[in-house]
Amino acid sequence: MAVSYVPATFEEAVRIRRETGAVPVAGGTDLMVRYRSPAGTLPDFPWPVMFISGLKEMKGLFLEGAELVIKAGTELAVIEHSEIVHPVLREAVRQMAAPALRNLGTLSGNICNASPAGDAVCVLYALGAEVELTSSSRMRRMPIEHFITGPGRTVLKDDELMTAVRIPLHSDSASFYRKVGTRKANALSKLSCTGFITVTENRIVDMRLALGAVGPMVVRSAELESQCIGMDLNQFSNFKPDLRKQYAELVTPIDDQRSTAEYRKETTLNLIDEFFMLIEKELS
Amino acid sequence: MQQITFILNGEKQVVSADPSSRLLDILRDTLGLTAVKEGCGEGECGACSVLKDGKLVNSCIVPMGSVDGAEITTLEGLRDTAEGENIISAYADSGAVQCGFCTPGMVMAAAALLRENPEPDEQEIREALSGNLCRCTGYNLLVKGVTLASERGKEKGIWQ
DSSP states (O other): OOOEEOOSSHHHHHHHHHHHOOEEESSOTTHHHHTOOSTTSOOOOSSOEEEOTTOGGGOOEEEETTEEEEETTOBHHHHHTOTTSOHHHHHHHHTSSOHHHHTTOBHHHHHHHTOTTOHHHHHHHHHTOEEEEEOSSOEEEEEHHHHEEETTEEOOOTTOEEEEEEEEOOOOSEEEEEEEOSSSSSOOOSEEEEEEEEEETTEEEEEEEEEESSSSSOBOOHHHHHHHTTOOHHHHHHHHHHHHHHHHHHOOOOOOSSOOHHHHHHHHHHHHHHHHHHHHHHHO | OEEEEEEETTEEEEEEEOTTSBHHHIIIIITOOTTSOOSSSSSSSOTTEEEETTEEEEGGGOBGGGTTTOEEEOHHHHTTSHHHHHHHHHHHHHTOOSSOSSHHHHHHHHHHHHHHOSSOOHHHHHHHTTTOOOSSSTTHHHHHHHHHHHHHHHHHTTTO
16 A cells, blocks of 8 residues: 655655655546545555645746746646636636546646646647746756656656746737547547647748647647748748648557547648638738 | 544544545545445546535545545535525426436536526536536436526525
């Protein structure tokens, strides 16, 4: 049976983490399910755990300079209802699970879980979010795409806690978010697609596209995005078929219980087409 | 084992429990509150719904380590209040109850909704109940029940 801790303060949580490597459990929406045991018995955690949802120091969200800071213990429902959060991130969170789960789950838990199918995570890639990691001796931050290294894998060290997600404020001309799943509530997505387009004087100044659940990690290509910068309607329309082909090569989904590789690829390309139409509309 | 102190249905409770034990098991097995049901055990069906600090949560995935210092309300703490009676009688009068297994969770979900939004539209009701599964009624009768609870609650001034 795994040892479990309930730190009373953030300092205590950092100390327990350093001394025991106990895995932090915030909402428990993933870990309590993954390690559940029969009714009346304790979850079968393979490592020591600590329950951090009571730590007030880890909750809250606020603007700081040109960033939105979402502290790691902030529940999804709080993010969903906050006016200072980008509307696309609010929408992605609103479509996750069901109200009772959004009252428990956290964005940081979602990131540490590192599922390629995390819908909000896909939006965070597109927004250029960074994560903040804290141990007793240091604090560091890094882009989310460097933090997640594979399905279920991150670079979080044994003595570190994720303490915040930092999201640069982003203004766009138009945005695009689609989640495809079997039903609205509770179902994990088969795939998701997030796009942002910013146009000034009929030319693209910023284009971002992130694709979820179509490979081992969320797909976002800085290279393909940068090729679109400066294009007008004509140039983009001519480039579109080639761009679609290049995105198609990055889309490498698998068959699993939720969907098939073929369906995922086809549908993702359809959503990319829809986003490209939105770009053309913004350019004309 | 650890002493965990919390407010349960308005009264202080101290239980000795492993912090990783589920709130659902402590409510049912230790404290004998059996309105809380275990359906799926993984946060998908809502039969174990309770309010934690006024918010709807699935008690099957809430570890006791997260309950220390919290305020928990189960159906037992709601059913004899004007708010609880209003929802329960509205469900009964709408035919929103058949086998009854999902009903405690459905009452808690309705209470959580109506406290925040006393006059929800149909879409808001469906969204609020979206984490609670019912295999009998087909949901339309539940939506009718919540609508009726909203109308009667307004007349009675329950949320003022």
